Amino acid sequence: MGDSVVEISVISLFPEMFAAVRDYGVTGRAVQNGLLSITCCNPRDFTTDRHQTVDDRPYGGGPGMVMKTEPLQQAIALAKASVAPGATVIYLSPQGRPLTQAGLAELAAKPSLILLAGRYEGVDERLIDSEVDEEWSIGDYVLSGGELAAMVMIDGLSRLLPGVLGHHLSAEQDSFAEGLLDCPHYTRPEHYRDMAVPDVLLSGNHEAIRRWRLKQSLGRTWLRRRDLLEKVELGDEQNKLLAEFIRELDD
Numbered sequence: 562m563g564d565s566v567v568e569i570s571v572i573s574l575f576p577e578m579f580a581a582v583r584d585y586g587v588t589g590r591a592v593q594n595g596l597l598s599i600t601c602c603n604p605r606d607f608t609t610d611r612h613q614t615v616d617d618r619p620y621g622g623g624p625g626m627v628m629k630t631e632p633l634q635q636a637i638a639l640a641k642a643s644v645a646p647g648a649t650v651i652y653l654s655p656q657g658r659p660l661t662q663a664g665l666a667e668l669a670a671k672p673s674l675i676l677l678a679g680r681y682e683g684v685d686e687r688l689i690d691s692e693v694d695e696e697w698s699i700g701d702y703v704l705s706g707g708e709l710a711a712m713v714m715i716d717g718l719s720r721l722l723p724g725v726l727g728h729h730l731s732a733e734q735d736s737f738a739e740g741l742l743d744c745p746h747y748t749r750p751e752h753y754r755d756m757a758v759p760d761v762l763l764s765g766n767h768e769a770i771r772r773w774r775l776k777q778s779l780g781r782t783w784l785r786r787r788d789l790l791e792k793v794e795l796g797d798e799q800n801k802l803l804a805e806f807i808r809e810l811d812d
């Protein structure tokens with residue numbers, strides 16, 4: 562990756578929505594620090610009729626409207642001209658490849674992305690066939706538009722860009738990066754209602770703390786997401802810690 566900027570151009574009827582990633586938090590800082598650039602192209606700007614029509618009725622009938630090819634094609638062409646050559650055009654929809662941490666790592670390695678956020682019932686399939694390189698889904702549910710999905714993708718991949726997270730360690734240590742769920746976290750006060758903080762976290766023994774956190778991540782993944790655990794190759798230490806966690810459940 563090096564220090565190259567990741568350029569993202571989003572195609573959306575609601576460009577103002579993207580203030581949520583451009584102006585706040587980790588992603589906002591990445592933009593401010595020039596590690597990430599987010600621009601927007603609105604298909605409505607490429608309509609020629611009086612009503613600025615971007616949608617039309619579906620061939621074959623049925624409810625709702627379909628996004629027209631022309632305005633989208635022209636918006637994509639402008640977006641391509643405004644980012645580094647060789648941009649990957651991505652369409653967000655429930656029909657896409659499920660997005661995972663590994664998928665984010667793939668996307669974070671690309672120099673420029675064009676994210677197509679659809680609205681209405683869908684986009685004319687011929688636009689997808691002719692302009693879209695990759696179709697991605699953030700989950701098996703239906704949203705009212707692709708904007709939030711695009712922002713989820715932007716947020717997730719920006720955390721993986723060098724220099725975005727201060728302590729880059731946390732991105733690598735991220736248990737999800739190891740395919741596990743995260744361990745529990747605690748901060749002051751030491752006692753909250755009648756609940757204390759696990760002693761090991763107060764011990765200053767960093768090796769014991771590392772093992773405790775790994776054990777908790779393994780145990781939680783075993784309890785809550787057995788499907789994730791099936792995908793992870795556990796080493797000797799991890800198998801031992803998980804066995805200990807399971808044994809201690811009966812205590």
Ligand SMILES: Nc1nonc1C(=O)NCc1ccc(Cl)cc1
Nearest residue numbers: 653654679680683698699704710
């Ligand atoms: N789940 C998801 N993962 O990515 N995107 C979604 C999603 O529901 N999009 C809604 C959507 C997508 C395209 C159009 Cl034209 C209209 C609405």
